[in-house]
Amino acid sequence: MTDQHTAKTSKKKMSLTAQIMVAMGVGIIVGVIFNTIQSDFINTHIVAGFFAMVGKMFVNALKMLVVPLVFFSLIGGVTGIGDIRVLGRVGGKSFALYLFTTACAIAMAIVLAQLIGPGAGFVMEGIDTSGVSAGEAPAVWDVFANIVPTNPIAAFANGEMLQVIFYTVILGVAVLMLGDESKPFIAAATYMNEVMMKIVSIVMLFAPYGVFCLIAKTFAEQGLGLFLPVLGYVITLVLALMIHLFGTLSLMLKVLGGLNPIIFMKKMRPAQVFAFSTASSNATIPVTYRSVTERVGVDKGVASFCIPFGATINMDGTAIMQGVATVFLANVYGIDLGLGGYITVIGMAILASIGTAGVPGVGLVMLTMVLGQVGLPIEGIAIILGVDRLMDMIRTAVNITGDAVVTTIVAKGEGKIDMDVFNDPDAGVVDDAPHMPHAAA
Template sequence: MSLTTKIMIGMGAGIVVGLIFNQIDSAFINTHIVAGLFGMVGKMFVNALKMLVVPLVVFSLICGVLGIGDIRILGRVGGKAFALYLMTTAIAIAVAIGIAVLIAPGSGFNMEGVDVGSVSGKEAPSVWSVFAAIVPTNPIAAMASGEMLQIIFYVIVVGIAALMLGESSKKFAEACEYMNELMMKVVGIVMAAAPYGVFCLIAKTFTEQGIELFVPVLAYVLTLVSALFLHLFVTLMLLLKAFSGLNPLTFMKKIRPAQIFAFSTASSNATIPVTYRCVTERVGVNNSVASFSIPFGATINMDGTAIMQGVATVFLANVYGVDLGLGGYLTVIGMAVLASIGTAGVPGVGLVMLTMVLGQVGLPVEGIALILGVDRLMDMIRTVVNITGDAVVTTIVAKGEGQLDTAVYDNPDAGTTEDELEIDPAAEEALAEAAKPHPHA
């Protein structure tokens, strides 16, 4: 059984167990099994994924810059990725607002019994402060805190400097190649625990959330899910076909493991190692493009989060009886694109960004309390859209730069047959023989 199949079984079992435990509602189960065992294993698994992010990004990106070998090509790749990321985010929120205006969720919503006193807003950053923050004052501190844009900036500068040193950087390049391969092996080790980590994360979420939370805001949930699925299965796939000519069905099969991880963790950053592995080993993108585009996209490309902001803004405008008008909707689009650049890809960040958007269009920030209960599950779905958008743009850029191996892309077994932890039978027999005590020992 392939690892992807095991992970999908773990996810399905987690949903079933979570819904059963939610109905049982036992204090012992909730305290010791769900919050205790499931919480511990799930947290350890997410921490293990986050543990991989910074070293993987650092070494793979240095290898990518050195592999490109030309600063002008690096600038072209970065420019294409940045433009496509901004374009997909703008399209995502524009379509989401259109769907929300058509369906009009929140009209006639009953506010009785809703506590809206516990939500505080966050001030939107200026465009200048967002770009100024890309340059780190302390690169070690940036790595320690996982500031992805600052890490990318610093590592690219280091890579360019190594290119400028020429032949004397050969040993440095070899060391980075080795560390990159080493980190991919560590990814394989962590992935071996994925079915159990995914099971615990999903079971805990569905036990705590249940189904009854969705009833009061069902119109909002259905509108949001419709907009997310439309962007995932239609918009992104049309863009992939139009800009690269590749088969979208093949792409969706290839990227499925990363989507499962994104759904489980609700974190674009935590999913970086898995997304990177999928686009390089399964899709066939060269490391020189993937090492830059994937972590860059996980930070600035948040299509799913932008869709949530569009739908939530229309929903709350209808709840409070506020007519935003064309100017208000354009403000929402602009703010969502700007906020996505300066916000980290961690669970729940969409609500932080939403407070900025609501503040700009004059809607009460306290209204977020209406959708707070269902946001965790919605966050899981929109993270799938986020990382799929990253992978689509990365594939388009790689295809345009001639950095995509179409033989790997067209091979259904690419990146799925080998098991990083599988020991060759001959090697296993030799190890067993060596472990036997020597007769003269």
């Protein structure tokens, strides 16, 4: 009777992914209601107070895991691959594919925006364009030179992911070269990686509450009314993001990896929801890594290298935003950029994606670089500033999906994916709290 009761209870229990989806939906409803009410008490103590506190605690908890998880998993990945030549091949493939997807994303966005023509006839009324400053475009040589850290400890402390990855890979190669002497260190790194994944499980218990507060706060502050003045921009951007997500990335997965995109997208849903709620590729690294390894079946060695690498240099969604925003603002100001201008935009977006971090709001910083390079007024960013937070959430979900697609394609090419796990719909599903050891009895 006890076993039957337990089985029935586990069937009725809602999965973590379903809980997060419900929390996100309820958060949108609550946020819109609070935005409509416009109560000083609600805005000050609930939205800017409680919701902001819980949401920030949740995002901080995710970010807390990123550097140690990347370090220990990457050590295990490099030593697990074993052959330095294979490591170089994996790195070369992933780098080339990440740049390719970014170039495809922004080129498609520019073409689509040119066809739709958002911003034509836009009336600029009541928009505050003060206080918008331009970022400085990075020099291509500086971008690559800065990959090498002068102080590894500072790189770890500041979360400079490219520098962390570079140092950890060099350390892993040195560990490999020492041979049998490194076995205790590798065992310790493997154990610490398991500990970090257990902490991920603990943090994920609070995911529905964190997601609810983040979404409710965003919609309570932004509302839906901000979409109306820039509706053409929003529609074009969302359409471009969906085309890239379900078109370009799915096609790449099918053609280059020979895998079913529908199965893949279903398995990546938890990571996409996390990315949407946090608007940070870096904060979502633990969840993306878990989804790719436990749900999709990618080898941990490949995933531990490709996922943090992609979260740092692969920004398909952000590149799409830059393409659509550039066309939109060019139409608003009546400036014809021409073919050369848009080629410059593509090149700048690719370069900026390598040299900027995967944190909320970084897209606007990158956009100032692009606009300044092609001669568009930086103040125009104020026109789209109101809706950028919500757009940032969508494009971050696209960013991490691109990371996962490239990782899966590279793993398939290297024979490092478990197809039984990929084809199993229940593989890696998290449906309840992690059990304590004594609970097994």
